[in-house]
Each structure stands twice: as C-alpha cells, then as structure tokens.
Amino acid sequence: MKVKNIIFDLGGVILDLGFERMVKRFEQLGIEKFAEYFTPQKQVDFFEDLELGLITPEIFYDQFRRETKSELSNEVIEETWNLILKDFEKDRMDLLTDLSAKFSLYLFSNTNAIHAKCFEKRCLEQTGKPLNSYFQSLYYSHELHLRKPTVESFQEVLRRSNLKSSETLFIDDNAANIAGAKEAGLQTYHLETPKMLTEIDF
Incomplete structure (x- = not known):
C-alpha cells in the first residue's frame, strides 16, 4: 500500500535522549537510584500520570519530592528533568x-507538559x-x-x-x-x- x-x-x-546525563545529575543532587523511578521503558505512577496529563507539573513536583524524600525546588527538578532532551x-x-x-x-x-515546553522552545531557538x-x-x-x-x-x-x-x-x-x-x-x-x-x- x-x-x-x-x-x-x-x-x-x-x-x-540524554537519559544517562539526567540520571547522573539527579544522583549528584542526592537522589540515589533515580532509574528505579523512571526509565524510557517504565516509570512509577506519578511519572505516568504526568505523561497522561492526569496531574499538573506542580502536583508532579510535590509528588517527586515526597517519593524521593528530597527538598529540590520546582526549578531544579525541571532543569534536571529536561536534561533528558538533547538538541535538534x-x-x-x-x-x-x-x-x-x-x-x-x-x-x-x-x-509531558514540562518536556513539551522545553523542546518546543529549543526547536524554535535552534532551527x-x-x-x-x-x-x-x-x-x-x-x-x-x-x-x-x-x-x-x-x-x-x-x-x-x-x-x-x-x-x-x-x-x-x-x-x-x-x-x-x-x-x-x-x-x-x-x-x-x-x-x-x-x-x-x-
């Protein structure tokens, strides 16, 4: 056809995708075994909920801190989470x-809304x-x-x-x-x- x-x-x-550099940075920030929460093939519930648009980025950040027992700011989580996205x-x-x-x-x-905002901005800047x-x-x-x-x-x-x-x-x-x-x-x-x-x- x-x-x-x-x-x-x-x-x-x-x-x-820069999965390894994202994981490394989260681990440097004190989140041990970050890959147990998220991989390109499998993720825990709140990552999947974000990907399905069932929760807002703000709720995601709160759940992220609670699950990882961290006190990272929304901005640091966003910046580090976006490290998975490489250049166009x-x-x-x-x-x-x-x-x-x-x-x-x-x-x-x-x-998810966090990544989409980042890669759409980056595409415009780079192309x-x-x-x-x-x-x-x-x-x-x-x-x-x-x-x-x-x-x-x-x-x-x-x-x-x-x-x-x-x-x-x-x-x-x-x-x-x-x-x-x-x-x-x-x-x-x-x-x-x-x-x-x-x-x-x-």
Whole structure:
C-alpha cells in the first residue's frame, strides 16, 4: 500500500535522549537510584500520570519530592528533568522539510507538559522555526490522555487527522510502540540504534 502519511516518534527518532546525563545529575543532587523511578521503558505512577496529563507539573513536583524524600525546588527538578532532551540536529530537521513535499507528516510523542515546553522552545531557538511548522499536527500523550503503545492511542491520532491506517507509516525506536501501531493497522518502521533517521530510504 502506498504511504501518504508518516507519523514520527520524537525522542530517539527526531531528538536524541540524554537519559544517562539526567540520571547522573539527579544522583549528584542526592537522589540515589533515580532509574528505579523512571526509565524510557517504565516509570512509577506519578511519572505516568504526568505523561497522561492526569496531574499538573506542580502536583508532579510535590509528588517527586515526597517519593524521593528530597527538598529540590520546582526549578531544579525541571532543569534536571529536561536534561533528558538533547538538541535538534539540522540534518534531521532538513529531512523533515524535504519529506513534507511528498508526505503529510505528524508527530506522536509520549511526553509531558514540562518536556513539551522545553523542546518546543529549543526547536524554535535552534532551527528558527516552531516545531509545529514541520508537521500537519502534533500529538502529545499528556494532551490526548492516551499513550503509546495502546491501540486506542493510535486510533485516536488517526481519527483526529482523518488518516487511513493502511496509508500511514509510523516510525519509532521502541519495539512495544511498533507492536501497538501494527495492531492498529499502521505500516511501521522500527528505528533501531545505531541507525539514524537520515539513513532510512524513504
């Protein structure tokens, strides 16, 4: 089936993640074994609640302090939490611009209000263009109140943009998300390390 639309994951596909540097910094701030609270694959309840938009960033910060038995300020938690987000690479953003001439592009990310505020600001600063200018629509888990890899999350993205699953390619670096997309009827591409987005033959 001919691909007319491409849905991209953000972290690990368009934007590299600095998980290790974030963990290291939290541990330097006195939170031992931070990875027991959060990894890209699994997180404790209040991280997931933030990603589903069920709690505000302010409630998240309070729960973070309570669970980690720390007294870090909201600002320090935010700054350190955002260390997971690396920079926007010019070659990948140029690729998106080129692809938009042939396909309708969409973004679907499991993310949260704190990270979204950071990476949207950074995209504008680093590329001179807002993130939403590269895509037809941006879909964030905390706004949808649904997250990958549930079939329902993919169905909602398709519904909102009036896309046919059979004509839509989904690209993600997470195998579970790829499986969910396949179950929803999408064509898929599993971008596995060390392959880069710019190395895919579109």
